[in-house]
Amino acid sequence: MSATLTLLHDGRSDEFAGADPARPAISPEDLEVALGWELQPEGLCQGPMCVPVDQDALVGDGGLDLGVFADALQRPLVTDEKHDVAALGASHHDRGEALASLQAPDFTLPDLDGNPHSLSDQRGKKVLLVAYASW
């Protein structure tokens, strides 16, 4: 059975028609446009970087198997077949590398008046970042 798959990834969501919810897959074109990876003879490539992948397992009748893609990049993929939705998380390896670089990742959040503020706006100042919750 095919349906429209909603894929949650990298802080956004994309929809792909014709995907099998039991085995989420997308076309090579969608992989490139939505996820920024291209299938090459060397493997999955993003710019000059390529990751080896079992292409026999990756490529099927329904397109590129997202589970195989996720495994190759060490990214978690979790699914809900009933609602045809999947979430592709960030790789712990990539997150760890980014954190160990000690460069604080930029982000933008609104203040109480809705005005956006980015961490990078504070460059040149010392910043104390506090996360709290009122639950």
Place this chain on the structure above:
Amino acid sequence: MINVPTILWIDEEGRIARPNDVAFGSNDFKEMTGIDSELHLERLRAWVRGEGPAMTPEETRAVQTLPTAAEQEARAEFTLAWWLSQRGHAEDAESHYVRAGELAPHDFTIRRGSMLIRGLDPMGEDFMKIVNEWTEAGNAFYRPIEPVSAS
């Protein structure tokens, strides 16, 4: 980030000068948490005034907690559950919230942070139940990067 409050120091160049740590802005909860807020505030004031050091990159990396594969899978499950909740599928979201908590039982931003939307009380018995289970198994609820015991 696996719990709140969490603080982070970032220097003028955007570099992490003190990694995620537990610190309170006052001693209102000192009796409950055992954490003296003044210890962090004194260090913070000294750093801001240029009278005291931040951590070196080596010291920072030595106390950083880097994410595991299970934690990243928990965050993906939470993302999926939240998406379902926001679209009126609370019952179907529940198994994903539960799975996220199983994958990262120490991550109270997931476990406590999902309580309100699941119809549970993040300030009452439901919360105390998971905290007690966690601490009675020998785990700390707050995990500061260095001793911050109350005097």
